[in-house]
Amino acid sequence: MFSPLYPADKGSCVQLWYHMYGKGMGTLNVYQQSEDGKEALIFSQTGDQGLLWRFARASLLPRLHPYRIVVEGVKAGPTQEGDMAIDDVQLTDNQCPPRGFCDFEDTMCSWSNLGEGVDQGDWLHGSGGSPNPHTGPSVDHTTNSTQGHYVYVDSFVGEWGVSSFLVSDVLQPSTRGHCLTFWYHMFGNHVGTLRVYINNRKMQAGGDEVGLLKWTETGNKGEKWQMANVSVTHDEAFWFVFVYQRGRMAGGDVALDDITIIPGSCYTEPSIDHSDNKGMIVGLAVGLIVLAGIIIFIVLVMLNQNHNKMARNMALNLTSPSLTRFMIHRRKQGRPPLHRLTLRTDVFLSK
Ligand SMILES: [Ca+2]
Ligand SMILES: [Ca+2]
Ligand SMILES: [Ca+2]
Numbered sequence: 001m002f003s004p005l006y007p008a009d010k011g012s013c014v015q016l017w018y019h020m021y022g023k024g025m026g027t028l029n030v031y032q033q034s035e036d037g038k039e040a041l042i043f044s045q046t047g048d049q050g051l052l053w054r055f056a057r058a059s060l061l062p063r064l065h066p067y068r069i070v071v072e073g074v075k076a077g078p079t080q081e082g083d084m085a086i087d088d089v090q091l092t093d094n095q096c097p098p099r100g101f102c103d104f105e106d107t108m109c110s111w112s113n114l115g116e117g118v119d120q121g122d123w124l125h126g127s128g129g130s131p132n133p134h135t136g137p138s139v140d141h142t143t144n145s146t147q148g149h150y151v152y153v154d155s156f157v158g159e160w161g162v163s164s165f166l167v168s169d170v171l172q173p174s175t176r177g178h179c180l181t182f183w184y185h186m187f188g189n190h191v192g193t194l195r196v197y198i199n200n201r202k203m204q205a206g207g208d209e210v211g212l213l214k215w216t217e218t219g220n221k222g223e224k225w226q227m228a229n230v231s232v233t234h235d236e237a238f239w240f241v242f243v244y245q246r247g248r249m250a251g252g253d254v255a256l257d258d259i260t261i262i263p264g265s266c267y268t269e270p271s272i273d274h275s276d277n278k279g280m281i282v283g284l285a286v287g288l289i290v291l292a293g294i295i296i297f298i299v300l301v302m303l304n305q306n307h308n309k310m311a312r313n314m315a316l317n318l319t320s321p322s323l324t325r326f327m328i329h330r331r332k333q334g335r336p337p338l339h340r341l342t343l344r345t346d347v348f349l350s351k
Helices: 201-205 271-332 339-350
Strands: 013-020 027-034 039-046 053-059 067-074 084-092 124-127 149-153 163-167 178-186 193-199 212-218 225-232 239-245 254-263
Touching: 013 027, 013 039, 039 053, 067 084, 178 193, 178 212, 193 225, 212 225, 239 254
Parallel strands: none
Antiparallel strands: 013 053, 013 084, 027 039, 027 067, 124 149, 149 254, 163 239, 178 225, 178 254, 193 212, 193 239
């Protein structure tokens, strides 16, 4: 499929939704093709991605000539189970936002609800106060205002214990792992349980829609936004799943905002290293102070010695002519040197 030809100075980011469900699923490729037919691959996804619409976004490459967006579906083989679909393709002039971050201000980014059959409720895009009284947020987390947006589950909808799934896009495995950071709001007398899972194709194909449990929180946590970190390492492509399980009655509106997924552990600088660094810095400071003290002491001692030497020289200079004359006089008389005079000079010097 080819888009119309776009002028070179238009468009920075392309986004679309795709549906790739079936065991015999092939590959979806998205290219940026210049006027002369040269193509650059900007997005690719292969294989079964589950029974849901998934979101994809790709940055366009700098170019000098008009270009098209080309979407290509490649069949995996002779199988029938590989129908692929795309929807809502959009080209924007703004740069793609950093991948894995959503403040829910304009859209739900790449986060999607699961359809009926897996869960019984949905996460809704909201702002201001959540619909039910004495529960849920009254402002969002990003802007701390009634204008800001978040996603929430309406606890008035559905039976006791029903679940609402919110699913991320597919993340590629990384040896450094991934860090999921999010803000959650769990306020109300009948708040149920919020859980975070990671899932992959293998687990999902085996009928496991949630996967591995990574984080959980239950019950009323007060009328405030709280932050959580979840570190994950996984060997194959995976996605995050938020699952809210409703409490007994209405009065359990739960919300999420400012979700970030970044490569690397949430704890790249363990607290132990911090305290070691602090200890080292304190040790270094104490060492420097002691060294400075020693240097000052040595300088003072040297100054004092110089001072004494100067004073002695001055004293000798003052006394020496008469003293020398006196000594010469005594030596001429054949008498021994007079020690009392020397002692007196010492007394004078020590003053
Ligand atoms: Ca749902
Ligand atoms: Ca409310
Ligand atoms: Ca927000």
